[in-house]
Amino acid sequence: MSTTSRSSSARLAVIGAGGVGGYTAALAHWAGLDVTLCARTPVDGLTVTLDGVDRHAAVPVVTDPARVGPVDWVLLTTKAQDTPGAAPWLRALCGPGTTVAVLQNGTGLAERVAPYVPEGTATLPVICYFSAERTAPGRIVHHLASELHVPQGPSSEAFAALLDGTGLNVTQVPDFTTATWRKLFFNLAANPLTALLGQRMGIFREAEMAALARALLTEAAQVARAEGADVGESDIAGTLEIYAAAPPGGGSSMLYDREAGRPLEHEYLTGAVVAAGDRHAVPTPLNRMLLTLLRAVDRDLRASGGA
Known part of the structure; x- marks a missing residue:
């Protein structure tokens, strides 16, 4: 450049x-x-x-x-x-x-x-x-x-x-509503999983981790459709392809924040899915579990002086 x-x-x-x-x-x-x-x-x-x-x-x-x-x-x-x-x-x-x-x-x-x-x-x-x-x-x-x-x-x-x-x-x-949820998909599995595990994007080349990411996104897709977004299997597959093709040493913004001791953005990512699921009576057990874990990590970061 x-x-x-x-x-x-x-x-x-x-x-x-x-x-x-x-x-x-x-x-x-x-x-x-x-x-x-x-x-x-x-x-x-x-x-x-x-x-x-x-x-x-x-x-x-x-x-x-x-x-x-x-x-x-x-x-x-x-x-x-x-x-x-x-x-x-x-x-x-x-x-x-x-x-x-x-x-x-x-x-x-x-x-x-x-x-x-x-x-x-x-x-x-x-x-x-x-x-x-x-x-x-x-x-x-x-x-x-x-x-x-x-x-x-x-x-x-x-x-x-x-x-x-x-x-x-x-x-x-x-269709910005659909575009917004597609971007949320991009963050939704990568950010919490890399942050919670302290690992970079290479983990999504493992079959078991890719399967977990798929399950999280499938759950979120039901919520997205309830919110009026036109998302489906192609969006889930496309997100997983992006994860697999990402540089293995790359990370997510949430991982970078945890490594730096800063508060996390979980309420606006995973929390957005759980809140929308509650509004539409769509169950989100996997994302809710991640949100519980992320809140615990975030409390520890804040107690340690993260800002």
Whole structure:
């Protein structure tokens, strides 16, 4: 990937310096966008490992919401459970013409951010299909893919135009409910199982682990259909194929969080399936079991000072 000379008059702020935020901010910077990274920890730009090669991105980093003003685009890339903590940034960065793109896992992305932005602020839910790991403050390792899916509409067209040339491929999808659940499938077995076992994606090349993943996804598919998503066996098989083809040394965001001692995102992944199952009276015994285990791990992480 080579640095381009493209420039843009749009002002862009990325909230969150984890794998998603760091990778996105670096690509935007290399493409010539006016981008600021909003983070808790001060760093001297970003170093991103792409295809085994380290590249530096001199992205401006701000750690105090009082030092920023309204921008055209805000990309919220914090973990779902950290959304309330982003409220000071959102208040400072949102103006009359701001659009907040929510790059998080789970369902109901626009609804999740609504309480923390000024009334009437445009929001755009964004599904991320890439694996990027924050290995240290300011250091990101990109493992796989660079895809973003958004619902069809004018805001999505503007978002795609904004990121054109960055290396992030934006696709507009007509059925965003189905797309959201398909992405949830992508996380639903890989994230909890890698996090609970402390192992990387290579475990899904084992027949017994692949069978367990299939059972979890089959259970979730019944819930997804009750929620109005058009998912079925092809989605389950496709997810399992992705798991099997993933680099064996790659991981999941939930595994990375557990390894770093950070709270987990389980309530917005496995918890979303269990809650929707309860709403529709669809049994979810396997996912409920995982949720119980993940809550126990998360309690231990929080008691140990994870943040």
